[in-house]
Amino acid sequence: MLRVASVGSGSKGNATLVASDETTLLIDCGFGAREMLSRLDQLNVNISDVDAILVTHEHSDHVGGVAAVSKAAGAPIYATHGTVASGKLDGARSIIEIESDSEFVIGDIEISAITVPHDAKEPVQYVFKHATQRVGVLTDLGMVSPHVLRAYEGCDLLLLEFNHDLPMLRRGPYPAVLKRRVSGDFGHLNNDQALGMLEAMGESAPGIVIAGHISEQNNSVDAVAALLNPLIQRTEMKVVYATQSQGFDWIMSDSSDAVSQVA
Ligand SMILES: [Zn+2]
Numbered sequence: 001m002l003r004v005a006s007v008g009s010g011s012k013g014n015a016t017l018v019a020s021d022e023t024t025l026l027i028d029c030g031f032g033a034r035e036m037l038s039r040l041d042q043l044n045v046n047i048s049d050v051d052a053i054l055v056t057h058e059h060s061d062h063v064g065g066v067a068a069v070s071k072a073a074g075a076p077i078y079a080t081h082g083t084v085a086s087g088k089l090d091g092a093r094s095i096i097e098i099e100s101d102s103e104f105v106i107g108d109i110e111i112s113a114i115t116v117p118h119d120a121k122e123p124v125q126y127v128f129k130h131a132t133q134r135v136g137v138l139t140d141l142g143m144v145s146p147h148v149l150r151a152y153e154g155c156d157l158l159l160l161e162f163n164h165d166l167p168m169l170r171r172g173p174y175p176a177v178l179k180r181r182v183s184g185d186f187g188h189l190n191n192d193q194a195l196g197m198l199e200a201m202g203e204s205a206p207g208i209v210i211a212g213h214i215s216e217q218n219n220s221v222d223a224v225a226a227l228l229n230p231l232i233q234r235t236e237m238k239v240v241y242a243t244q245s246q247g248f249d250w251i252m253s254d255s256s257d258a259v260s261q262v263a
C-alpha cells in the first residue's frame, strides 16, 4: 500500500509525500523550513519521519526549502547531476546523485526517475512502486513525450500537472516572454495536454488522478473539472485537486473510499 499527500502545489511552492508503512519520501520542497513544519503537522507527519528528499529540478518552487528541510529531517537528498550542478542545493547535509532514467530503492519503495522536457538543467519526475501499487508524480513538463507516456502507463494514482488553460494564459497578465515560456515545449502542460495524456493511456490510465500545479493566474479548478467531466463519467476515474494553500490530505493509492474530494 502506498499513500500520497500534498503539502502544497503550484508556482509558489511544491512538496509531495509518498509513503509506505515503513518509508516516507518527500518529493521537492518549495517551502521554507518553518512553513514546512507547520504544513507537515497538519498531515500528521513529523519531520524526522522523512527518510529522503527526492528533487525533480532546481526551479525555486521545488528546491526553495530543500537544503534547510534536509538538515531538519536528517535525511539525504536525491537529485540528478544537472540539478546538483545548478548550485541550488548547496548547503544541503548530504546529496546522492542519481542518473536520469535510472531505477533505485529507498527503504521498501522502488523508484524510477523519468526524464521530462522542461527548461531546467537535468529535470526528472518520479514513479514509485511498492508491492502491486504504482504511484506517479508528474509536473513541470512542456509536452507529453512518448517516453513520458510509456513511463507513466499503469499507475494506480497519478499526480498530474494541469498548469494552465491556454486561452486564459493568452489573455492573462503575464508578459509575452513568460507566456511563450509557460506554453512552450519545455514549459508547462496546459489542461488539454494533460487530458490528452490520460485519454492516450486508454485502459492503462490511472484510477485516481490528482490535478496539481494549477496556476492561480491562468487556470482554475472549475476549468479543469469541466474539462475532465466527460472522462470521469466514462471511466469512473476519481479526481482530486491539489491547491497552493492546502495541497491535499492523505490518499491511499488503491482505495477510492479515501478520496474525499471526488469531482
Ligand atoms: Zn519547473
Ligand SMILES: [Zn+2]
Binding pocket: 010, 011, 014, 059, 061, 062, 140, 213
Ligand atoms: Zn514548478
